[in-house]
Amino acid sequence: MKTNVNPGQVTPWHQTNWDWRAAGNFIGGGTGTGLLFFATLAAGNADAYRIMALVALAFVGAGLTCVWLEIGKPFRAINVFFHPQTSWMTREGMVAVPLFACGLAAVWFGGGIFVGMAALLGIVFLYCQGRILQASKGIPAWREPKIVPLILATGFVEGAGLAAVLTALLPGSGPRWLAGVLLGALILRRIAWTLYFRAVDKSGLPKKAMAVLRPFGAKFDMLGQLLPEITLVMGIFYGAVLPGLTFAAGLVAAATGWWLKYTIVARAAYNQGYALPVLPVRGQGEVRPGVKPGWTK
DSSP states (O other): OOOOOOOOOOOBBBSSSSOOHHHHHHHHHHHHHHHHHHHHHHHHSSSHHHHHOOOOOHHHHHHHHHHHHSSSSSSGGGGGGGGGOHHHHHHHHHHHHHHHHHHHHHHHTTSSSSHHHHHHHHHHHHHHHHHHTTTTTTOOHOOTTTHHHHHHHHHHHHOOOOHHHHHHHSOOOOHHHHHHHHHHHHHHHHHHHHHHHHHHHHHHOBBBHHHHHHHHHHHHIIIIIHHHHHHHHHHHHHHHTTHHHHHHHHHHHHHHHHHHHHHIIIIIOBBBOOOEEEEOSSSOOOEEEEOTTTTTO
């Protein structure tokens, strides 16, 4: 039975509270923590580690600065530490303090226990970022549980990609296994993205959000996944002749991870609008099916 409901202002609309600055936090945090993890494994010496770790901490700091700029009253940012029992953003901020402390200590000493502690805290920080998005229940593209492994996977890809770039630029040769690790991370990101997209496609999204994600997914599969994967395979077999292949693949893998996060956080961020499970009737009559205007399902 057709209903004569005027959607008006009940269809999903694009939220304006989180913009490119919010995306910048997830970009900086994921890239920085991923790089901090791989710097522990890929750095050839203490000086190389120091440079890679400082770059990683700079990315995390830039991401947190983006959040600080986004706050309407920046000097009240201290309030973010007051709700650890309910807020994943508070937990992210609380993890950031020992993360920077251990990271800077690792840079100062160039090794030791602080290196491992900084890497582990980085993983916890990255996990908090994924849970921040999942906890945003009003945005259907964010609240899907499979967004957490997607954020983790792309953070590791970005970190491994920048590690490949930096090891190519720093004195000495980077480990040959890094290309294989980056390829494995890309495969995991491909799986995580596929599972995420299938989940939101099955459960339904606001039409405008799906109009962003569907064409993006086709481009992302080609440019963000297939292109660096093929380049890395070529680099593994022909790296001695063409050493720049792993460098190029790492750069593309990291940049497309940033593209992915910007698309989900800033462009596909439509709220759920309003829906009625059933249409009420006045007096006696048949209750009509509900409406969910502006949704794919």
